[in-house]
Amino acid sequence: MSDFETVLYKSSDSETWLSDPMGRIPNRAMYFGDGLFETMVYDGEQIRFWDYHCERLSSGLTLLGFEDFKIPATEITHLADFYGSGKPLRIRWTVYREGLGKYSPESNFVSQVLHFQSFHAAPKLKEIAGFSDSIFLVGNAFSSLKTISALPYVLANQEKVKKGLDELILMDNQGSISEGSASNIFWMKDGRIFTPSLSTGCIDGVGRRVLIEKLAQMGFEVNEGEFGQTDLLNADLVWVSNVTGISMIHQIENQKFDPNLPDFLENIL
Template identity: 30%
Template sequence: MKAFCCLNGRFVRASEPVLLASNRSYRYGDGLFETLRVVNGSIRLPEYHFDRLFRGMKLLDYTFPGRFDADTLEQQILQLVQKSQASPSVRIRLSVFRGNGGLYDEDGPAQYLIECWPLETSNWQWNENGLEIDIYQKVRKSCDTFANLKSASFLGYSMAARYAKQQKLNDCLVLNEFGRIADSSIANVFVVRGTFITTPPLSEGCVDGVMRRYLLQELRSVILENGFDLAEQPCTPEDLAMADGLFLTNAIRGIRWVKQCGQTSYNSETVRELFRITDTSFRPL
């Protein structure tokens, strides 16, 4: 692979310095990002990713740069993949930040950076061994206006991921300010009880995940037709202890079965069936 990145539409080698020390995302966490999957030259769920990004930029009052739209970004992402020779399966990180300067400096147009890395094609397969996770107790995520953004202000999730690595876990769940489950360090959470599947609503402070939205909207009818109920519902740690199944979702890995959370073990039957249903509808091209 030839490593390149794209800064504000300009392609440069990934080894070259591209950001200034006064970058506001670096200084203050004043940025947003999207993590996208590209398979055989096709971006998966681009409309969901770009919709979330543009809504976030408007919420944060960013000034949109010239020629910054879904078509242009998609073209530059695919050009970067081709230039980097990173096919067939690729992970893209699209970062957007307010620019450079101090807190009270006048804003200029937002800037953006696109990066890419190759992915294993097995990345989307059923995880037969299951994930082992736990709850990270040292952070409480707020349920404010900005909680659903995929933000560069990532400290709580970063520490949860660090704890998971220290404990030899695959991931950790993050609690909100009320002590209920928000999401995990890199994914949204779904709980299974019988045929009833729930996920915390956005009001619980979770990131507005692309795969979460895809399951709740596009695949909802398919899931219901196969005998499952799907709803948004707050989740407590006690609910996890009584659940039959548990799984995590994100745009890179799809559905990932959780084998164990803390001292509670889960069966895979319902999650495996759900994976089969969604894999049929969302199989990589």
């Protein structure tokens, strides 16, 4: 499939989406990272887990003090149908505070950007992972949000590339496992499933939510908590996930795990 890309912009005082990749510059997204984003997958027929994306965005905007924002659900799903034309897309939906000001906003209304791209699924296997020795997350009231000020993840992915790894595992400032460089992390030990709690500073991923719910429905015991490196390294299976899919981890440091995707994870996302 050839790569496809288009960007649309909409301000609070507009009724239409414009083919304007720059929007209004300067803006608070550029100056302060003052906004949130959703990364979504259109599967050729619908935006997967659309309600979960809307719930997460809406609650995050409320927490950040934005004015009541009505989700333009029909507009976005129609645009996905139009640009998708039966093929899968990766959609980044960015919502940021309008106006300028300094740290004190002049407005709590929003501007939006939709970025449509060809979809590429997550790799089924990531061979080698390691622990970050430079980025440590801190859990707070905002750490679970997908903010557009994503500097820790930019630096984490630089470290991953520099080390020649397929995945980098981030810890929090207390020494607990938090997440992957662009994904949530899960592992299985003796039939029980574990994933870090949001208190470790990890993102409240839509894929994470879906996995926790579906695995519980299957009868698995899913434990959210604060776990150390030893807990992870003693696992039988390890995988990372986001809305683009699940990737098994074959090796962390010198410890190897079963690289095969188990049946219960097939088509779960």
